[in-house]
Amino acid sequence: MINFKNNDIKHEKNNPKHKEKNNLKYKAVIFDFDYTLADSSRGVYESxxxxxxxxxxxxxxxxxxxxxxxxxxxxxxxxxxGNENNDDATKFRDYFKERADQVMAEKTIIFNxxxxxxxxxxxxxxxxxxxSTKFRYRIKEFEEYEPLYIIENLGEMIGFFG
Incomplete structure (x- = not known):
């Protein structure tokens, strides 16, 4: 298991061999957003x-x-x-988005x-x-509230279905 404490990263950066190659077998890592990278529950609830x-x-x-x-x-x-009416679900989505555009980014906590x-x-x-099921622009919004290194170094965001 990899320990992601800041001191471990600094030590790794100071190692002259740190850029030689990826010693891990992984070429890519795919993350879910909610409850993996961040807690957006306060913004979701309000929306x-x-x-x-x-x-x-x-x-x-x-x-x-x-x-x-x-x-x-x-x-x-x-x-x-309990309502499965598509028109009502669309209204719900539109109202949710209306409020989420105002509060979601500031009410989301990116995990340390x-x-x-x-x-x-x-x-x-x-x-x-x-x-994520979040809209792509929503995830990019978090950069305003957190210095999100993930946004600048993210290869792709896939599966955004809002």
């Missing part, structure tokens, strides 16, 4: 609350909403309301281990990618 309220629904509790993180927004809507991990992968020339 779900806003969208459901605009549509006349009461919002379930925080824990129940958090269980839907990672689902497509239409699935989130169906799980939380992320930057040193990505620094390590860059040193080892391991390509990184993110798979």
């Amino acid at each position: 779900v609350y806003y969208a459901l309220n605009k549509m006349g629904y009461s919002c379930p509790g925080y824990e129940e909403v958090c269980k839907t993180i990672g689902l497509h927004l239409s699935q989130t809507f169906a799980v939380l309301t 281990e992320v930057r040193p991990a990505f620094e390590y992968f860059v040193l080892k020339r391991i390509k990184c990618a993110i798979v």
Whole structure:
């Protein structure tokens, strides 16, 4: 297991052989975003609350909403309301996005281990990618609130289905 503490990364950078080659067997690492790289639950909850309220629904509790993180927004809507109508799911998505555009980036916490991990992968020339149901621009937004090394060194972001 790789330990991603900052001191380990600094030691690796000072090693003259650090750029020779990737000693690991991995050529690429693919990450899920939510609960792997960051916790966006506060922004998700606020956006779900806003969208459901605009549509006349009461919002379930925080824990129940958090269980839907990672689902497509239409699935989130169906799980939380029992309503599988596509037009209503589209309205929910639009309202969710309206609020998320205002609050999601500032309410998302990037985990402390992320930057040193990505620094390590860059040193080892391991390509990184993110798979997420979040919109691509949403992940790029986090750079404003965190010095996101992952954004500058990210090879691809795949699987964005919002």
